[in-house]
């Protein structure tokens with residue numbers, strides 16, 4: 001039995017695609033804990049929070065029932081389980097698409113042509129809701145795994161399954177027809193947790209930290225020296241958060257320019273800055289950005 005001691009409990013996937021990123025996110029929020037797959041329960045040393053390791057399919061229901069206050073799980077699972085939980089924020093990892101797909105040689109080329117066909121899935125609730133919204137009647141073949149084999153085995157005419165790179169579809173001679181749900185990992189919460197003042201305070205502190213580390217993701221801090229005469233050119237090249245920070249240097253006519261920069265444009269921007277007169281360009285990681 002896990003004590004209800006005013007500490008927050010957050011459920012994350014015990015072992016799977018979301019586990020490493022979920023642990024990294026919590027650690028990036030400054031939380032110190034050991035995480036062992038074998039143990040259900042890892043207390044945080046420096047924050048009133050305990051980490052529970054569970055199967056992803058169980059997380060929405062455990063959060064709904066208050067076994068955990070918070071949970072990190074794919075939106076696909078939250079929607080499929082129809083759990084009554086509060087949804088806080090998407091977390092920027094675990095991206096995938098719940099997709100309707102058909103055999104390459106199939107005559108089915110549109111969603112409408114799925115009418116009265118058989119569709120295999122491990123997501124019967126989401127699929128049912130989608131079919132209803134499209135006013136389609138189709139037989140849902142509920143499987144517990146290896147959905148991609150269903151057309152080959154002639155168990156189904158189409159499948160509705162999670163796709164990430166598309167390799168599994170290709171290897172099984174399937175082509176995507178329609179994305180039913182684009183999903184990523186998200187933070188969910190028990191609806192009563194925010195009514196508990198101590199827990200609410202902890203959740204709010206955690207949310208600020210999570211948002212800080214999400215803001216910092218994919219960003220770098222850049223510093224450079226430049227002649228003051230080049231500031232306006234440099235400022236026009238820098239896609240900064242606000243305006244760049246400009247600090248005078250001991251050497252007359254020279255300044256240091258500081259700015260936040262997105263990783264994906266880093267090299268292009270550095271080349272342009274150099275052409276514009278910047279020198280000694282330094283780029284360093286950012287841990288968090290609290291606004």
Ligand code: PRT
Pocket residue numbers: 013014015016017018054055056057073074075076077094095096161162163164165166167168169183184185
């Ligand atoms: O043991 P437990 O029940 O906790 O784990 P699990 O095996 O049910 O889940 P897991 O670890 O496979 O996935 C956890 C979550 O990661 C999912 O609920 C999704 O939100 C997300 N996710 C992201 C994915 C994928 N990408 C993914 N590619 N979940 C599953 N897949 C599978 C998919 O089912 C298919 O078999 O990967 C295959 C397709 O991948 P591609 O790359 O070939 O397209």
Ligand code: ZN
Pocket residue numbers: 055056057
């Ligand atoms: Zn699962």
